[in-house]
Amino acid sequence: MLEKLRQRYPAFLSLWKEAPQEKSVPPLEDGVIDPATYETLEVDSLFDAVNATSTIVGRATLHRSLSRPLDDREIIQARQQALRELARNEPLRKGLEQLLGNAAGPDREPEFYKLLYCFFLGTIGSPTNEREIRGFGYEAYLHGTRFVLETVDQAQRLPEPESPYLKQLLGVLKDFAGTRSYRLMQGPVYRTEKRLMTKEEKGAMPAIRFRPSLFKPGLIAGLVGGLLLLWGGLPPLLNLSRPAIGVLWLFLLPLGGAYTPIVGNYDRDRFIYPLRKWFREDEAVHQFLESLGYLDELLSMHRYAADFGHPVCLPEILDDGHHRFKARELRNPILGKTNPDYVPNDIELDHHRITLITGPNSGGKTAFCKTVAQSQLLAQTGAYIPAREAALTVADRIFYQVPEVSQLTSGEGRFATELKHSKQIFLSATPASLVILDELAEGTTYEERLQISYDIMEGFHKKGCTSLLVTHNHQLVDKFIEQGIGQPKQVEFVGDHPTHRLIDGISRVSHADRVAKEVGFSKEDIDRYLKEENQ
Secondary structure (H helix, E strand, C coil), X not given: CHHHHHHHCCCHHHHCCCCCCCCCCCCCCCCCECHHHHHHCCHHHHHHHHCCCCCHHHHHHHHHHHHCCCCCHHHHHHHHHHHXXXXXXXXXXXXXXXXXXXXXXXXXXXXXXXXHHCEECECCCCCCCCCXXXXXXXHHHHHHHHHHHHHHHHHHCCCCCCCHHHHHHHHHHHHHHHCHHHHHHHCCEEECCCCEEEHHHHCCCCCEEECCCCCCHHHHHHHHHHHHHXXXXXXXXXXXXXXXXXXXXXXXXXXXXXXXXXHHHHHHHHHHHHHHHHHHHCXXXXXXXXXXXXXXXXXXXXXXXXXXXXXXXCCEEECCCCCCEEEEEECCCCCCCCCCCCCCEEEEECCCCEEEEECXXXXXXXXXXXXXXXXXXXXXXXXXXXXXXXXXXXXXXXXXXXXXXHHCCCCCCHHHHHHHHHHHHHHHCCCCCEEEEECCCCCCCHHHHHHHHHHHHHHHHHHCCEEEEECCCHHHHHHHHHCCCCEEEEEEEXXXXXXXXXXXXXXXXXXXXXXXXHXXXXXXXXXXXXXXXXX
């Protein structure tokens, strides 16, 4: 499973060129979600709702999973199995929480990234940006390597998991103790003219030992001894008078002041910088950080479920060539969190290939469609979704199209721009896709809009993908229902107030006047504004 993930996702250390970035993996044009759908689904807000990670690499991992969700049923089910074990195995969960909490400490993981990415200016230079730090890098080296060593030590003391995914992740942390990078971090490190070596690699070979501190007992003892020899032997040898000896010391004493920059620069340039280059490029370090991120991501998913405030479930992952989605008491993953009044809905996108949703503005049509798509997205990270129970297939693509005036292409009107977007979705969709369209054929006459919308939705129906259309055009829905195609759904209103429930049927009423009054732009409001201007 981990090998599949490595093939799918590049390691963060190969992406982070200057510093760690939590949102460094954007969606792909041909990924499960494309950039336009990423924005429409408010994936960053979904990340904020789910995120309860402890580490920087954990947050980057969770965001990457949401921006590039999985389409591999086996990995999704393996993650679900791991989450079930975390829910029932409290000693393992508590141990992992302690491990990650310690790793996230201010003098642990952040210091490791300082070691990998910052420049150490010594005692003279002044920092001009966040990547420049005074000193020679000893503190970052000590704390950064301790972060890794302590994480490995804690991992080795954790109970053995049962689920294969958890076992592999924890195994990577434990097995890091057998790598060359671990031995270099553990020390001592030696240097010859050509390379750095561990104690085992050095053997009997003469080499310089790295001590990550300016205090070098052997070197200091040698310097003091040399100065004493000069003090006792050089004046008689040179036949110097007492005043001349004082003058001699004026030249010798500054050598002591040169100790710090000479030793510090040597350690930084000959040990710390070469070591960090090795750590940044070593595949074992890459896998160590990736596994730590995946563990943190799992615990974040567990906390999201525990804190959501309503029933959640790990959906059954169906094996079917067509996309299917069924859920009971489904709530929005963002808006439903800790909101006791959020109204759930049952949904079945199974036997009907297209679902046509009608109703007045502010009734909850868009919120419902986002609920379905965001839940599908969460499911394809392996996470819990906000439903009492659910079953779905893995979608190869999730599309969500909304009218977007700001994306108008030069020389094209709104109608042509939106039609081209619909065409791209149509050509990319398969029977395994989930397609949501919020209005179609805007910017043309009513008659043309009705016919073109019908043609497009009929095409999606023939393709066999799951398609949802939000529309105010009840005549369009009538046309499909007359031919026995699709299922009609409408948002429920009691009087002028929405219940936020989705029910069977076709809405044939408009609450435009109510909405206009709510925003203060009804006919009465306009007349009043004009009257006030003329007074």
